[in-house]
Amino acid sequence: MNRVLNFAPGPSPLPLEVLLEVQKELPDWNGTGISVLEMSHRSKDFMGIYYETVKNLRELYGISDEYEVLFVQGGGHMEFAMVPLNFNFYGTGNYLVNGVWSQKAFKEAVKLGSAAEAARVVNRVPRQDEIAMSEEAGYLYYCSNETVNGIQYHYVPQSEAILVSDMSSDFLSKPVDISKYGLIYAGAQKNFGPAGLTVVIVKKDLLGNCSPTTPSMLDYLTYANSESMYNTPPTFAIYVSCLVSRWLLDQGGVQEMQRRSVVKSSMLYDVIDGSAGFYTNKVEKDSRSLMNVVFNLADESLNDEFLAKARERNIVNIKGHRIVGGMRASLYNAVTIEATEKLAEFMKDFKASH
Template identity: 45%
Template structure:
């Protein structure tokens, strides 16, 4: 069986052990005589899966009891609308820190719903840095950040702090579970699953119970966080297979040693690639400034479009998949989420060195 070096940005690599386990359990899930996809979402067998995913997430991220863990649908993109619908009243202003295209998209959705303020932006550096010099409007409803910028390859290493009455909200779609965070620093964290958590289809939301009290009753039921909190994310049919896969991925993370282990390995993987870039004497040009470099998405360019194109063609021939940069920015990007093994990064670093030697 052929398995490639998968550097896809999302959906992305899944741990091989998880895929094997899903395969083993596919036809007959825990003596039910059916697959987990065929179980009723109201059955006790499925309920256990659902509960296990929430419990494991709570343990791994050390989520305090005054937070709810929700499993929603619609991807991180639907959260861009749900957040202002729930937490932006007409007499307040939503604050956004812009660190890339995803935060711009989040802001755009909020602008359709109410008043907004750009607290800081790194647009002028081509999103090669993390924005600094934050200004909060006096009537701030919340501050929204994107913790890791999947497209540009930058990551917040020190989160902004807000006064306790201004909720800090973070889109952690592309770095959740990759490093230790203090959940209590945030009032709401959300992440589409398809990078570090599992397959696409489920969006994890971690929300402070206090914030739930603010959800207005006159918004669409499915976009109201209270609906999902009150019904343990079983108000309607949840994406049961995605949640099952999430539970297997969380099991795997725990077996690897939890988030601290993930963080250590991710650092090692990222350093391998950044060292290759830095030692290439300008052949590989990293997009992100050094102090903003992401440990999840390593973005770089080659000296010409022709070389970039040849690099991508040859990489593909050698079994490296997903190295093309996002269609908006071009160049190259290696997404090295939790499930990408160190060996894949070593193989890529070796390939980069040999390509450089042949093409300098």
């Protein structure tokens, strides 16, 4: 087995222990003689997996009974639509726009009703005193970690309105006080599991106010009323995420993930900052992401050589998003400190040889 050092932005690495467990029990899950892939979603066995996943998520984040934990499909892009469809009732959606994903979410909300920009900034998060809520604001929406731009909130924005956050790319990477939020959501495919599953954590008393023409599959209440099984859920993605949730608990939970994220990201930012301009990062320091470290080579003509030399050391998927170019190393929960050390070492060596 030749596992490479994978810094992919999503789908991204899963813990090796989890992959091996999936491999081991794939043809015969828990002595049942069938694979999870072949199980009815309504069977007792699968329901057990589903209940455990929800329970583990509640434990990891300390989620109270006032909240539903829902499993949806359609990824972040469907949430861009579901949030306004479910929350327009409360008033105007106020959006903090500071990167690719908050911009996309804002555009979708404009299509679906009343939405306003409460702040727009680049290369950083807006400060609390820059947030200008519109009249009749219903909810305040922000993307806690801009995956493409490498920008992360290190504070929780506040307003009188319902707080909503896209936490797709820093899900379960640090403690979050869920009680501050009306809703958070995250595509699983970065920090939690395979693509195909989106986790939505929503305050129960906010549900049930969609317009009557809203399709059932776009109403969170449909999921809440059916244990997320109104239709066939992405069973395999839920199963793998269940194993990841166990792994997270075993490793020490979100506190430990936060500790590792600080160690990993500091290693790379130290190399960038200590490179005398060989590597650059445009993001303001207090908005830098602990999950996605973006950087450019001052001499962009070296980009291809940089990627090829990285590949020689088994380091893959560090090319930046096509919209912004440059490089990006994603340091999600399953990326080890040792792998990050090897990347940091490679970056230093590459600089030294030029």
